[in-house]
Amino acid sequence: MALMTVIEAVRSTLDEALAEDDRVFILGEDVEAGGVFRATEGLKARYGERIIDSPLSESSIIGVSIGAAHYGLRPIAEIQFADFIHAGFDQLCSEASRWSYRTRGDAWLPMVVRTPWGGGVHGGQHHSQSIEAFYSHMPGIKVVAPAFPADYRSLLKAAIADPNPVLFLEHKRTYRLIRQEMDGAPAETRIGRARITRRGNDLTIFAYGLMLHESLVAAETLSGEGIEATVVDLLTLNPIDHETILEAAKATGKVLIVHEDVLTGGLGGEIAAIIAEHAFEYLDAPIRRVAGPDIPAMPFHHAMEDFFMPNRDKIATAARELAAY
Amino acid sequence: MTIVKMPQLGESVTEGTIIQWFKQPGDAVKLDEPLCEIETEKVTAELPSEFEGTMGRILVPQGETVEVGVPLCEIEVAGAAATAPAAALPAAPATAAPARWSGGPMAIPPEEPPVVLPVAATAAVTSAAPVAAAPKSPRTNPEDRSRYYSPAVMRLATERGIDLSQVTGSGIGGRITRKDVEAFIPATPAAAPMAPAAAVGAAASGTGAAYQVVALSPTRKTIAEHLTRSNVEAPQAWTMVECDVTGLVARRTREKERFEQQEGFSLTLLPYFTAAVCETLRDYPMLNARWEGGELRHYTALNVAIAVATETGLVTPVVRDAGDLSVFGLAKRFDDLTRRAHARKLRIEDIDGGTFTVNNTGSFGSIASKPIVNVPQVAIVTMERAVKRPVVMANDAIAVRSMMNVCLSFDHRALDGFEAGGFLAALKRRLEAIE
Numbered sequence: 001m002a003l004m005t006v007i008e009a010v011r012s013t014l015d016e017a018l019a020e021d022d023r024v025f026i027l028g029e030d031v032e033a034g035g036v037f038r039a040t041e042g043l044k045a046r047y048g049e050r051i052i053d054s055p056l057s058e059s060s061i062i063g064v065s066i067g068a069a070h071y072g073l074r075p076i077a078e079i080q081f082a083d084f085i086h087a088g089f090d091q092l093c094s095e096a097s098r099w100s101y102r103t104r105g106d107a108w109l110p111m112v113v114r115t116p117w118g119g120g121v122h123g124g125q126h127h128s129q130s131i132e133a134f135y136s137h138m139p140g141i142k143v144v145a146p147a148f149p150a151d152y153r154s155l156l157k158a159a160i161a162d163p164n165p166v167l168f169l170e171h172k173r174t175y176r177l178i179r180q181e182m183d184g185a186p187a188e189t190r191i192g193r194a195r196i197t198r199r200g201n202d203l204t205i206f207a208y209g210l211m212l213h214e215s216l217v218a219a220e221t222l223s224g225e226g227i228e229a230t231v232v233d234l235l236t237l238n239p240i241d242h243e244t245i246l247e248a249a250k251a252t253g254k255v256l257i258v259h260e261d262v263l264t265g266g267l268g269g270e271i272a273a274i275i276a277e278h279a280f281e282y283l284d285a286p287i288r289r290v291a292g293p294d295i296p297a298m299p300f301h302h303a304m305e306d307f308f309m310p311n312r313d314k315i316a317t318a319a320r321e322l323a324a325y
Numbered sequence: 326m327t328i329v330k331m332p333q334l335g336e337s338v339t340e341g342t343i344i345q346w347f348k349q350p351g352d353a354v355k356l357d358e359p360l361c362e363i364e365t366e367k368v369t370a371e372l373p374s375e376f377e378g379t380m381g382r383i384l385v386p387q388g389e390t391v392e393v394g395v396p397l398c399e400i401e402v403a404g405a406a407a408t409a410p411a412a413a414l415p416a417a418p419a420t421a422a423p424a425r426w427s428g429g430p431m432a433i434p435p436e437e438p439p440v441v442l443p444v445a446a447t448a449a450v451t452s453a454a455p456v457a458a459a460p461k462s463p464r465t466n467p468e469d470r471s472r473y474y475s476p477a478v479m480r481l482a483t484e485r486g487i488d489l490s491q492v493t494g495s496g497i498g499g500r501i502t503r504k505d506v507e508a509f510i511p512a513t514p515a516a517a518p519m520a521p522a523a524a525v526g527a528a529a530s531g532t533g534a535a536y537q538v539v540a541l542s543p544t545r546k547t548i549a550e551h552l553t554r555s556n557v558e559a560p561q562a563w564t565m566v567e568c569d570v571t572g573l574v575a576r577r578t579r580e581k582e583r584f585e586q587q588e589g590f591s592l593t594l595l596p597y598f599t600a601a602v603c604e605t606l607r608d609y610p611m612l613n614a615r616w617e618g619g620e621l622r623h624y625t626a627l628n629v630a631i632a633v634a635t636e637t638g639l640v641t642p643v644v645r646d647a648g649d650l651s652v653f654g655l656a657k658r659f660d661d662l663t664r665r666a667h668a669r670k671l672r673i674e675d676i677d678g679g680t681f682t683v684n685n686t687g688s689f690g691s692i693a694s695k696p697i698v699n700v701p702q703v704a705i706v707t708m709e710r711a712v713k714r715p716v717v718m719a720n721d722a723i724a725v726r727s728m729m730n731v732c733l734s735f736d737h738r739a740l741d742g743f744e745a746g747g748f749l750a751a752l753k754r755r756l757e758a759i760e
Contacts, residue, residue, distance in 0.1 A: 199672075201504075201672065247674065250674060251672060251673070251674055253475070253477040253503045280476050281476045281477065281479070281480040282476070282477050282480070283475060283476050283477055284475045284476075284477040284478065284502055284503035285475060324496065324497055325496055325497050325500065325502075
């Protein structure tokens with residue numbers, strides 16, 4: 001195995017899961033033809049009726065998955081773009097999330113909902129949104145958003161094995177952008193654990209998905225200026241890893257949280273609250289957030305999209321101010 | 326007339342003694358000028374004036390001890406004499422301001438000037454409004470943050486007994502950053518004679534000097550301070566057991582090669598030993614403790630410190646939750662910490678919060694040693710060198726066995742020989758049971 005892209009990591013993991021366990025099947029729009037991002041390419045030929053095209057109805061994709069999981073199958077649902085998942089919001093948040101809770105653990109829903117999210121692809125209003133905060137608010141659904149191919153592999157495997165519904169977020173901009181040498185890649189990642197990806201003494205940056213990569217690039221730029229940043233890859237957004245967040249925040253006392261989701265009600269607020277509540281006496285500067293502006297949707301025009309999206313320059317600027325504080 | 330009260334000079338400080346008054350009634354008082362010197366059980370500090378004006382009555386005479394919050398003196402604040410307009414303000418700064426320098430948790434300067442002024446009062450207070458009036462005064466410059474202390478700075482200063490007025494800030498507006506406090510070394514009288522050591526290597530007294538004065542590195546100073554404190558504060562007892570570790574040595578020999586191939590560094594006895602220590606500590610939590618702030622604290626987490634000798638001095642990095650790690654997990658953590666210790670890349674969190682210390686004195690070839698307790702921890706154990714010896718076995722036969730001494734020093738305030746001896750005996754059983 002050599003270099004692997006994010007999309008290859010997803011596809012190979014799906015392939016292995018289908019090969020290993022007959023209960024696993026894939027359900028979604030155009031998945032038989034390989035899906036719009038080619039995540040399921042070639043799987044129909046190998047697994048036949050276990051790759052199922054669905055109607056254009058997100059609520060039924062998720063609803064059918066709930067039923068199948070309840071009856072002992074292991075559905076992997078694909079929502080073509082995260083922007084459309086809200087049509088299934090009720091199925092996920094009112095039903096799937098509460099299944100084991102309602103039955104006092106008598107019944108479980110081992111189902112995965114995969115969906116491409118995020119901007120930076122000139123996708124405009126209906127193909128660029130960040131939806132993680134809505135679902136991370138819901139106890140009972142695990143929300144995972146990896147950044148590196150190796151983590152896509154180990155977390156998707158863990159999501160399929162998990163007895164709970166897992167929302168597996170794949171940043172569409174990174175599908176073919178990010179490659180990783182898989183030989184000697186980091187050990188298996190568990191759901192619920194963040195990772196300190198880079199260590200530095202001057203400030204701590206928290207990010208996930210595409211923004212994790214932008215943060216790492218910014219950190220390298222800053223390093224050339226004598227500012228060393230710790231960078232934390234959150235990996236799992238719900239349940240979020242308090243322990244690693246606090247450890248990394250305490251290490252520098254200066255915290256910068258980055259997400260492309262809009263500022264208000266974004267996960268940055270929750271992370272800031274965790275730190276303020278449990279690491280107040282370690283803080284050496286006000287917590288900073290770099291996030292999308294409070295605008296209803298990611299704009300289409302490239303200049304406006306650049307305005308909306310956080311990037312390495314915006315992150316570096318905020319980091320410099322924080323380091324100097 | 327404004328009242329100046331006894332400030333809280335440090336956490337848990339409840340009273341202070343006036344050593345000396347610098348100002349007498351009628352004296353002019355400038356902003357920040359020291360009014361008096363105050364001594365507490367923790368620090369001695371000058372009390373700078375919050376206000377500019379004229380000294381009024383002294384309410385607590387020299388030499389007297391009073392509680393925090395007791396009025397000390399009066400100051401006639403300049404510009405506040407015309408009290409009528411000031412009374413019209415919703416919150417006049419003079420009456421609202423508590424003692425500003427306290428070192429306690431409320432040492433953030435009050436906002437100045439008040440954000441909204443009633444129109445009628447504006448003209449009357451413009452002379453007191455600092456922005457236009459005194460741009461040169463560091464305290465009244467709104468960009469000056471030298472007195473703005475973050476929670477991290479306050480905590481560190483309190484923990485280490487640092488007087489923040491002695492620290493120079495490197496942050497925005499001269500703000501004292503956490504790093505500034507961490508790097509600060511107080512100019513104590515004890516340190517003063519060491520100043521000449523700048524002339525490192527210079528012969529001490531003219532011709533044919535018998536010794537050289539060596540500059541003390543911050544690490545050396547910390548070690549000196551720390552170990553002196555341990556010997557002064559903690560009455561320490563020492564005990565030793567002899568263990569037959571033939572099985573342990575064999576086990577390590579068995580597992581060594583594969584481990585080294587996989588991990589790329591050698592597998593020593595230390596992780597096995599530490600794993601046994603962790604298991605034993607679970608049964609003897611009174612050794613996994615800290616004597617701190619006048620309290621004896623037993624910890625559930627096993628944060629085991631290991632002593633690492635480096636060229637620049639001894640450090641004791643901590644393996645957090647060592648009890649959760651396997652022998653190989655411990656080996657990896659030790660390797661990581663040791664490497665970073667030698668590279669001087671340890672972070673604060675790597676050395677803070679240990680609850681028990683393991684010292685691998687055997688690596689020097691030692692077969693018995695008396696370690697000094699790593700206060701505020703209450704116990705430290707050594708792993709001495711395993712050596713082959715003829716040993717009389719249970720059936721009176723003589724056999725060649727690998728024997729190792731294990732030494733324990735403990736703070737006798739926190740526990741007695743009963744628990745310490747029990748711990749060592751249990752540790753010995755564990756080590757001898759390894760096959």
